[in-house]
Every structure is written in C-alpha cells, then in structure tokens.
Amino acid sequence: MHAVSLEVPRRSEPAELTFAAVAEDHLDDVYGYLLYLTKNWALAEDLTSETFETALRRWRRFDPRRGTHRSWLLAIARSTALDWFRADSRRKRREERSEAGTPDAQEHAFGETFSPELEEGLRTLTAGEREVVALRVVLDLDGDETARLLGITVTAVSTRLHRALAKLEERMRHHDVA
Amino acid sequence: MTSPDLIHELTATRPTAPIALRARVREIAVQEGAPSGSPGASFWPKLRLPVRRIAFVAVPAAATIAIASSAVLGLARSDSNIAALRPDQAETLESLDKAAPQNVPGTLLGAADQSASPAVGPTLDRAQRISATLTVEVADSDAVSRAAQKALDLTESLGGHVVSANVATGDQGSAALVVRVPVDKVQEAIVQLSALGRIASQQVTIDDLQENLDRLAKRERSVRSQIAVVTARLESDSLDATTRAQLESRRRTLQQELRGLRQETAATNAEARMATIQLTVVTPGVLNAVPVPSRLDRTLDEALNVLVWEGVIALAIAIIAAPFALLIFATWIGRRLYRRREEDRLLAT
Numbered sequence: 387m388h389a390v391s392l393e394v395p396r397r398s399e400p401a402e403l404t405f406a407a408v409a410e411d412h413l414d415d416v417y418g419y420l421l422y423l424t425k426n427w428a429l430a431e432d433l434t435s436e437t438f439e440t441a442l443r444r445w446r447r448f449d450p451r452r453g454t455h456r457s458w459l460l461a462i463a464r465s466t467a468l469d470w471f472r473a474d475s476r477r478k479r480r481e482e483r484s485e486a487g488t489p490d491a492q493e494h495a496f497g498e499t500f501s502p503e504l505e506e507g508l509r510t511l512t513a514g515e516r517e518v519v520a521l522r523v524v525l526d527l528d529g530d531e532t533a534r535l536l537g538i539t540v541t542a543v544s545t546r547l548h549r550a551l552a553k554l555e556e557r558m559r560h561h562d563v564a
Numbered sequence: 565m566t567s568p569d570l571i572h573e574l575t576a577t578r579p580t581a582p583i584a585l586r587a588r589v590r591e592i593a594v595q596e597g598a599p600s601g602s603p604g605a606s607f608w609p610k611l612r613l614p615v616r617r618i619a620f621v622a623v624p625a626a627a628t629i630a631i632a633s634s635a636v637l638g639l640a641r642s643d644s645n646i647a648a649l650r651p652d653q654a655e656t657l658e659s660l661d662k663a664a665p666q667n668v669p670g671t672l673l674g675a676a677d678q679s680a681s682p683a684v685g686p687t688l689d690r691a692q693r694i695s696a697t698l699t700v701e702v703a704d705s706d707a708v709s710r711a712a713q714k715a716l717d718l719t720e721s722l723g724g725h726v727v728s729a730n731v732a733t734g735d736q737g738s739a740a741l742v743v744r745v746p747v748d749k750v751q752e753a754i755v756q757l758s759a760l761g762r763i764a765s766q767q768v769t770i771d772d773l774q775e776n777l778d779r780l781a782k783r784e785r786s787v788r789s790q791i792a793v794v795t796a797r798l799e800s801d802s803l804d805a806t807t808r809a810q811l812e813s814r815r816r817t818l819q820q821e822l823r824g825l826r827q828e829t830a831a832t833n834a835e836a837r838m839a840t841i842q843l844t845v846v847t848p849g850v851l852n853a854v855p856v857p858s859r860l861d862r863t864l865d866e867a868l869n870v871l872v873w874e875g876v877i878a879l880a881i882a883i884i885a886a887p888f889a890l891l892i893f894a895t896w897i898g899r900r901l902y903r904r905r906e907e908d909r910l911l912a913t
Contacts (some may be wrong), residue, residue, distance in 0.1 A: 406594055435592065
C-alpha cells in the first residue's frame, strides 16, 4: 500500500501579492468609486492618492480572512471620503459659503467619458445613492460585500440601489424627452 | 432609457484612473519604506484578535485556571489540616485508651484522670450536687441490653431509682439511662457502672449546695425569731384592733415564708442526698459512626471552599466593573449611532 498525497487546488492567495501589484489592480476601482461618491474628478484623484497612502501605512494590518484587497481598499477610500466630507461640511459652516462655486458645479465633473445626460442624472442622486450604484453596478460588488462595506443590510443595499436606478432612469428619460 | 440600457451605459463608462493619477499611485507604492512582502508578514506576530476568539479562549482558560488553582490550594490545605488534626485525634484516642479498664474504687473519677490528677470525691460534711456522665462501650447489641439491665439492678441494689431509660437494639444498639443513687453510694455506683464495658468517656460534675443551705438556714432562723416577736406582741392586751390586724397579717406572711424556706431546704437536701448518673451504653459502631474524612474528601472540601471564594471575588469584581463596562458600552453605541447618522447626513447631499 502506498501513501498518496492529494494536491488540493487552492485559490490564488491574495496575501502573496505585493502592495504595488494590489494598487495597480484596484486603482480604477478605487478611483471610480470615489468619482461617483464625490462627483468631482479632481477631488476623486486627490482622495484616491490619499487612500493608497493610507493603505500603504496599513498594509501590514490587512487580513485576507476578513475580505478581499478590493473591499479593504474601498473601505479605506470610503473612510477617506467621509473624512473629507466632514471637513468640508465644517468648513462650509464656518465660512458660510453657498453651494455655488463648489467643485460640484464644474463642467464634466465625472470626466469626459460620461454622456451629458448620464452626468446630469448622476448629479441629481445623493452621494449615498451614487455610492451604491458605483459599488453594485460599476464595480460589480455583490450584495453582501457592499452591505459590509457600507455598514448596512443587504436589503437596504438592494432598496437603495433600486431607488437610485429608478431616479437616474427617470431623470435621463426626461432628458431624452427634452 | 430602460434599466438594462442604463446599466450597460454605466458599466461601459466605467471610470479609469487618469495616467497622472496612476503614476502618482505607483510612486506611492514604490516609495522608500514600502513593504515588498505580503501583508501580515511582519517580524512581530499579529496582536489583533477577534473578540469572539478571545472570549472563546479566555473564558475556558479562566475557568481552568480557577479550578486548577482551587485544586492545588485544596490539596495543600488538606495536607496542612491533617497535620493539625492528627495530634488532637491521637490525644483523644490516647485518653480513651487510658480511661478504659483502670477504675480504682475509692475515687470518684476512676482511672481516667487518676494518673494525671488527684481523685476528686464528694465531701460528706458538705451538701453537694453530684452529676456523672458515663459512656461505656460494649461488644454488641446483646451486651447493650445486658449492661442496661445490670445498671438498673445495680441502681436498685444501691437504694437508688431510675429517672429514665431508653434502650435501642439492632445492628448498632445503644442505651441511655438516667439514674439517681444515694450520694454515699455514688462512688460505688460509678465503679460498678464503669465495669460494664470499656469506658469511652467519663465526666463528673460537683456543685456545692452548702452555701445555699446555710443561707436558707440563716433566713429561717431570722423568720422564726420575727414570728416569735410578732406572736409575743399579739399576746399583749393593749393592742388596738388595727395594730392587731397588721401584726396578724405580718405573722401570716412570715409563716408563709417559713414554709417556703423549709420546702426549699428540704428540696436542696434531697438533691444533695442523691447523685444523678447519666449512663450511655454503646457498641463500637456507634462511636465510629463519624469517620475521619479521607484526604480526598478534605481536598474536595478545601477546593470547593477556594472555588466559592474565587466566585465571590469574581462576583465582586463584576459588580464593581459592571457600571464602567455599561458606561463604555453605552458610549461606544452612542458614538457609533452618531457616526452613522452623520454619515447618512453627509451622503444625503
């Protein structure tokens, strides 16, 4: 009788990747998410850089058992964006500045690849709605992963996505009619 | 535009990072000090542990430590206890052995204390209350009955009487007798009762009654003289009716008191004339009914005591820490809810 050892095929271990490789793989995801969230490409670029700087500092603490590299990076991106929103909100309150003149008003805020009607539709959505569209539709995260990232239930993700798409569709239909 | 078309457009226009941003991120990734290995591969092991895992390990570990420490302490204490216990037990057994067959007539306490102290006996010129307690061990249940019968016969022969008798037969027979014998026969009674078997214990108590008798006699003399005085005054013819009535009342009271004093004196004398002996006859099984606990029993008892104390300490800590833990938990919940609401507000724009 011979002892037989079976080689069980294993999924490629994401933990073996270097930070540079992970950053290269998920740069578009992080940037896309932040662009949808902020509706400002310049701001999205800044926050993307900041996200990867933070990720680099926390690279040793990444635990592959708790999620993928993409989820981890998106969580950092979300936290970075929320910090910026907080700071911006405080600054607005302090300076009593109006919405006019903020980066929201710039032309081609999402970049030139977006059609005018899509960009206009996206502008009408709230940041929370754009966020869920970015995660579920554009980045194709599943419901569980999105729910975990946003800290809400899967049902809430589904509801929010449905509402956002309906709102976006309605807005774009009006644009077509006009 | 329908939903599929919309989704198609959204996915088709998926944003890509500009070249400048890509270059900037690459610079970040390869900058000096950037980790080249896999995450979690630092020299130091990860100290972050999930709370559930900590609880899963810590709770059984704490329980194990508590039980182990109580077992060790219980073992150590049971060892020290046996060291403390044995001399006493040895002493008790030694005294019982000494007490057994060495009764000597003429001494009230017999042989139990014969070698250690001079014999203590009744003083015949003084009234005393003598009480003796004897426990005699006999071979078996039949011997208990025989000894009880002999004790009753002996009491009668000595001019005494039985106050109570309780004889139980069976595997572990026993008899409890209370008898009274004349005080001048008490020594003989104790000697003969002790000879019924092996003496397991013996105690004699002597209370002096003479002082009480002397006090009663003195009072009686006083009352008698008062009665005589009152009687002499009553025999006078010059007394008015009121005074006569008062003196007669006084004489009646004194006479009543005199009767009481006489009764009390008689009772005390009766008590001093008879000695009370409580005799218990047992078989060896009765005396050994309370076994010395084994080492294992003592260890378990001590371990249980330690566990109880550990529980008390843990409870005290929990009671003290509970408000702080509750406060921390409430703060954590409140902070989390606040952040959630703040995030919702920020993302609603």
